[in-house]
Every structure is written in C-alpha cells, then in structure tokens.
Amino acid sequence: MGSLKRIADSVQQVAEAISLAVGIETEIVDNELTIVGGTNRYRERLGEKEESGKLSGDYLYGRMLRQGETVVVEDARRDINYDYSTTIGATEELAEICTPIKADEKIIGIIGLVAFTKEQQQQLLKNKDSMILFVERMADLLASKALENEVFDRVKTIQNEIMTILETIHEGMLSIDGKGYINYCNSNAEILLKTIREEIIGRHISHFMPNSPALKVLETGEGYTEHEEMYKNSENSFHFIVTAKAILGKSKPRGVVISFRDIVEARKLIYNMSEMSMSYTFDDIIGDSDSITRIKTQAHQVARGYSTVLITGESGTGKELFSRAIHYSSPRKKGPFITVNCGAIPETLLESELFGYERGAFTGAKEKGKVGKFELADGGTIFLDEIGDMPLHLQVKLLHVLQNRRFERVGGNKTILIDVRVIAATNKNLEEMIHQKKFREDLYYRLSVIPLKIPSLRERGEDILLLKDYFLKKYNAFLNKRIKGFSRQVEELYLAYDWPGNVRELENAVEYGVNMTLEEEIQLEAVPPRIKKLYSFSDAKSSSISLQDQVKRFEKEIFIKKLTEKGSSQNGKLEIAEELGISRATLYRKLAEYNLS
Known part of the structure; x- marks a missing residue:
C-alpha cells in the first residue's frame, strides 16, 4: 500500500492545482489524519492532525477512512458529526466535498474541497457533480503516484539488498557474458584473484581461470556445483571450490554466474557450519576456590604459547571447557577449534576421521574423498578428548604428526603440511596404561609437554x-x-x-x-x-x-x-x-x- 508522506511534494502540487482549477480551498490528509498537502490556511498546518487524530471517531474524515465513499457536506455548521471544531463552536468551514484516495483497495488518504465563504459554498453546491468527478480523478492520480513510488522504492530496495548480499557473502562472485568476458565482480573476487575490480571487469575469464569449465556452461547450459579447480597464470596460482550457473537466454545461455572460494577457507566454513563451535573464555569457568583459581591462572598462562597440552581429571570436571578457554585466549583464537572424541568413534573409522581419505581409498568412500579433522584445524587448535582410548597403531601416526607437523590422507601419497596446536584430555591414568603396554610412552611425553590437572568438585x-x-x-x-x-x-x-x-x-x-x-x-x-x-x-x-x-x-x-x-x-x-x-x-x-x- 502506497504512502502519501513519501510523495509529499507531489501531494502539495496536486492540492495547489485543484484549488487553482476550482477556486476552492483544498486539503489532503493521509490515513493517519495528518495534513500532507493543502492551500492557504491548510498549508500553514502541514504536519498537524485533523479531528485530533482519532481514527475511530465519528467525525467526517474518520468515518470516510472506514467507509471509503465520497461525501458532500452542504452545511458544515449544522452538522455535529462534521468535525471536532463544530462541537466547540470554532468551525469556519461552510461546506465540503471530500473523497477517499484508494490504492490497492486500501484507503491511503482523503482529498477535501472546503468552502469558507458563501460564494464558495454556492459554487461548490451548484457544480457538485462536476467537482466530485474532478476530485475523484485527482484522487486516482495521487493513488497511482503513490503506488508507482512504492514500486520504485521496492525495486530500489531489492536492488540494494542484492548488491549488499553479493558484497557480503564469503564467496567471490563473477558474472561473464555470452563470450566469456567478465561484466561483474564483488569485493571478495578482488581479494581471491589478488587484484582490483578495474583490472577484472572487461577481461576474459581465461585470464584468471585458464580453460575454465564455466566456458562449457555457455555452450551446454548445464552448470555445476562445488568443483575443486586449480589455476595458474603468469602472476599467481589459485586453488578454488567453484560453482557455475547459466544465465538462461531465449535459445542459449547469455552468461554464467561463477561463485568461488579458497579451498582452505571452504574447509573451515564446512566445520563451522557442521560443528557449531562455540567460543568460551576463562570467565565462563565458574569458581573462586584456591584450587580452581590456581589451575585457571596456569591455563591462562599456557594459552599464550603453542606447546601441546595434556589435560587430566575425572569425568565431568570440565576438561573440554578448559581446552576451549585456552584456544579462545590464545593467538589462534581466530582459527578453528576442532573437537574429536577418540572414544566415541569406532576404531575402524578413527584414522579417516582424523586424517581424511582420498576417493576410492576403501569400499564406501565418498567419490570426492574427505577432509580430516587435522586439515580442518589448520591454523587453529584440535582437541583430542579421551586420548586414552586411541588404539596403539594410531598412536604411532599421531606421534609422527606431532613431531613433523605433516601427514598423508588414508589411501593418498600427497604430504599435507599443517599448523595445528594439539590439546589432549583423558580421565584415565596414562602412566598406568604405559606399564600395561596400552599407551605409548613416547606419545605420552610428547603430549604432556604442559600437563594440567583439573581438580574434582570435592576438592573445591x-x-x-x-x-x-x-x-x-x-x-x-x-x-x-x-x-x-x-x-x-x-x-x-x-x-x-x-x-x-x-x-x-x-x-x-x-x-x-x-x-x-x-x-x-x-x-x-x-x-x-x-x-x-x-x-x-x-x-x-x-x-x-x-x-x-x-x-x-x-x-x-x-x-x-x-x-x-x-x-x-x-x-x-x-x-x-x-x-x-x-x-x-x-x-x-x-x-x-x-x-x-
């Protein structure tokens, strides 16, 4: 529904045109009884309320907003339901013709032709029919203008929203025409392609993505989703996850929209969306006893470094809470925090969960392979809970990762380098497990570079x-x-x-x-x-x-x-x-x- 306040200038022009044409004062109010346009005395009252703004009242304008029919008041001074001013004896108006302004079957305002002199009253009543027809046409004109303005505002709003969305989404966005030339890019595309917008728009897509599959989309019209693509030009090399969708034309695509993301950032996003990792600080650890205060102080100091931490304590003491607080108080707090419960994942799946696998690595493996938790944690922290439940053969591989900061996916031969801080936790006695040959001594010492023991509740x-x-x-x-x-x-x-x-x-x-x-x-x-x-x-x-x-x-x-x-x-x-x-x-x-x- 249109609004008269948004076209206030046009409303005032219509009011003046009506008054000039018929020689009678004109008043235009909106659906809240606010005077939006008018001549002479009404112009001086712009922004004021008629009938005290009482929409539910029984006076003329209030009734009209509810009933929606043109009304002729031949003798205003004798009509007690004409206006609030009539009841207090301050009425100056003698007669009036008023008609509703309707847009989309909704009443958005009222036009009133008001006679203040005997001559104006006689003229208004004498030419009543022609004046009603004229003022109703003016009401239609204002309604059309209000709707047109609303549609324009809506289109402009949608346009702004689309541009805002394109500029704020995490992906880089490119649009190419039917010949492969770039005609739009967002700010993330500039960042990912390592250049400025002026150097991107107008260039052929092959300059940045040689032999891009998006060019085939221009021929076939068949897009694709989340393809892993690697490109190298004279200046840079890129590793992207790419989606391409055709812009359909009458007989063939008239362009393609390409969205792409750096593969490392894509992996982090997948984790954040699936794991819903939450941020914690040491302030979230409740307690001011000497024992808990002491361990919080130690943990806060440990958070500043990069060394591996082993947190021990009984079940339910808050080991994961401490690990999160260490991460989010560390220089790595902007990186991912990945949790793995080594006791909750079947032994046969734990290796691929930690280190990922290549496609075809085993029966039932995903066609595209899978990224492991250590890769997702790159640049951040991985929390290995219930480390005492890790099988011996995986303890060897974990030790290798801790020492060399590199590994290979299951079924793969490509070495993956990582920058990850490891925090492990257990409620078991690892030293006793070492004597029982259930836990590797060398891994124990590699994990417990910084040991933290969380006190039980009975100790605090x-x-x-x-x-x-x-x-x-x-x-x-x-x-x-x-x-x-x-x-x-x-x-x-x-x-x-x-x-x-x-x-x-x-x-x-x-x-x-x-x-x-x-x-x-x-x-x-x-x-x-x-x-x-x-x-x-x-x-x-x-x-x-x-x-x-x-x-x-x-x-x-x-x-x-x-x-x-x-x-x-x-x-x-x-x-x-x-x-x-x-x-x-x-x-x-x-x-x-x-x-x-």
Whole structure:
C-alpha cells in the first residue's frame, strides 16, 4: 500500500492545482489524519492532525477512512458529526466535498474541497457533480503516484539488498557474458584473484581461470556445483571450490554466474557450519576456590604459547571447557577449534576421521574423498578428548604428526603440511596404561609437554554454592521458571555429597530440581534420589553418634550457613571469621577439615 508522506511534494502540487482549477480551498490528509498537502490556511498546518487524530471517531474524515465513499457536506455548521471544531463552536468551514484516495483497495488518504465563504459554498453546491468527478480523478492520480513510488522504492530496495548480499557473502562472485568476458565482480573476487575490480571487469575469464569449465556452461547450459579447480597464470596460482550457473537466454545461455572460494577457507566454513563451535573464555569457568583459581591462572598462562597440552581429571570436571578457554585466549583464537572424541568413534573409522581419505581409498568412500579433522584445524587448535582410548597403531601416526607437523590422507601419497596446536584430555591414568603396554610412552611425553590437572568438585567444595546458583539461573531461563533458590536442607546436602560425577553431576541435579519444583525454592523432594539417600542415611544415624561427632556436625552446619550468607570469597571468609570470633587460619583449617574448601 502506497504512502502519501513519501510523495509529499507531489501531494502539495496536486492540492495547489485543484484549488487553482476550482477556486476552492483544498486539503489532503493521509490515513493517519495528518495534513500532507493543502492551500492557504491548510498549508500553514502541514504536519498537524485533523479531528485530533482519532481514527475511530465519528467525525467526517474518520468515518470516510472506514467507509471509503465520497461525501458532500452542504452545511458544515449544522452538522455535529462534521468535525471536532463544530462541537466547540470554532468551525469556519461552510461546506465540503471530500473523497477517499484508494490504492490497492486500501484507503491511503482523503482529498477535501472546503468552502469558507458563501460564494464558495454556492459554487461548490451548484457544480457538485462536476467537482466530485474532478476530485475523484485527482484522487486516482495521487493513488497511482503513490503506488508507482512504492514500486520504485521496492525495486530500489531489492536492488540494494542484492548488491549488499553479493558484497557480503564469503564467496567471490563473477558474472561473464555470452563470450566469456567478465561484466561483474564483488569485493571478495578482488581479494581471491589478488587484484582490483578495474583490472577484472572487461577481461576474459581465461585470464584468471585458464580453460575454465564455466566456458562449457555457455555452450551446454548445464552448470555445476562445488568443483575443486586449480589455476595458474603468469602472476599467481589459485586453488578454488567453484560453482557455475547459466544465465538462461531465449535459445542459449547469455552468461554464467561463477561463485568461488579458497579451498582452505571452504574447509573451515564446512566445520563451522557442521560443528557449531562455540567460543568460551576463562570467565565462563565458574569458581573462586584456591584450587580452581590456581589451575585457571596456569591455563591462562599456557594459552599464550603453542606447546601441546595434556589435560587430566575425572569425568565431568570440565576438561573440554578448559581446552576451549585456552584456544579462545590464545593467538589462534581466530582459527578453528576442532573437537574429536577418540572414544566415541569406532576404531575402524578413527584414522579417516582424523586424517581424511582420498576417493576410492576403501569400499564406501565418498567419490570426492574427505577432509580430516587435522586439515580442518589448520591454523587453529584440535582437541583430542579421551586420548586414552586411541588404539596403539594410531598412536604411532599421531606421534609422527606431532613431531613433523605433516601427514598423508588414508589411501593418498600427497604430504599435507599443517599448523595445528594439539590439546589432549583423558580421565584415565596414562602412566598406568604405559606399564600395561596400552599407551605409548613416547606419545605420552610428547603430549604432556604442559600437563594440567583439573581438580574434582570435592576438592573445591566451596565452589558448589556458586555453581548451583549459576545452574539455577541457567535452567530458570531455559525452562521459563522463577525459582529463587534452594532450601537450607538442600544446600547442606549438596555440600555434604562428594559428587563422583563432578560439575556435570551437579548441573544435572540442579536441572532435575528445576524440572520437579513448582514452588519458589528447591526442596528435598526435588533432589535426585541417589543424592537424597545420603540425607536419609545421615538422619537415621544421628541419634546414635557420639557427643563429639554431634558437636562437629553442628559446627559444620554453622560454617555451611555462614558460607551461604557471606559467600566463599576472601572478603566473605574474613567476615565469617570476625563474626565467629576466630582467626582466619582457624577458619581455613575448619573449612578444610569439613571438606568445605
């Protein structure tokens, strides 16, 4: 639907032409009752609202926008439904002919011929029929102009959008005519062809892509998708992934559109689209206990270098999170981060997954072959999780890659050079596996250039309070809940439990609680049964324990309550020590004794 405001100059010209032709004041308003054009007193009111802008009102213009029929008001001063000014006695108009402006069956405005003198009133009523016909033609003229302007704006917008898309897509874009001469290129084509636009447009495609298959598309009309093509001219050599589509003419193609991308960038894009790699930093690792703070500091320092890192720790401690934080805090953060779970991929497929394969390398291999994870990680980091599950024969090849930074695809004989940082992780005891001849000693020492051991959750018990609140906030948002916290019993139970599944198990417990809770706090009923058993067992035994043990239990409850109130930061602990009248050394000793630090 057209807009009168967009053609305001034309609207004003029509208003003046109408008034000049019939000798009566003219007013034109849009579908929001804003005066867009007018003569004399109306011209002075451009931009103001008629009828106070009340579209749902019962006055003349409001009714017309709803009903859409031409109306003649012969005596405005006696018509209480004429205009708001009539009801307050300020009406100057004597009579009016008004007609709707319709575009695509929608009312986009109103033209009004208004008489302010007796002579104008008599003229308007005397020539009523001819004036109605004239003003309706003027309304049609404005509607056509509005639609024409809208179509022009739409075409211009689409044109701008297409040009913006062509300039922002990652591929280089070329368009060639029926004889193979380039008539368009985008900025990425300039970058990939290593020259400027003025040197590209007007040249034959063969100058940059000798014997390009795109020339055959001009003959056959049959395009192709994602062909690997290599070119060399007098100045440069190129390795592209190319797609070509014909621009159809009446009898034969009148041109071809060619999109192309550097093959290395294409491989990275494939990974990013398929793996949805996410960025993490050390700020995403929750906890301020001494043990986790120390390992975060070490990892942050390690991130600056390029050496291989071996991360060890129990399952669920966050080894992958640390590996991502190291990558995204390193000089390689703009490169890819590739993850491979060596324990989740069948042994028969792991080699081709890591190093790729050439076409025909084995039965069932893809026709074009496959790029391996190490190639995808070029310029970035590869994370080898569960490295302890890698079979011995692949450990030899991995050692070779770590030492020489090169390898060959399965079924291939071409050496591929890579620039990759390796971070490995395991929850197994690799030194014990070496004694059992299940892991190569030389690979172990090559991987553990920089060893990092992630502490278990029971070694950083004071972080439980921070982690449970973090996960509560996360799952409140995810499940659209508004749970405010945990009951004291649940907090005590969380602090007393040893969390064999570590942070992952704590997160699952909080997620379970959020799902099962309909109140403002997570109560014991919303604790996973395997954890709740600990509370029941402790409660049943409490009556038979010694006085000393009961005193210790009561003392531990006090520390838990204070940690809940004050937090586990250095300042929080200082306040706890002051309130309890003990030294900081005694506080730290007690927290360690009760496994709260």
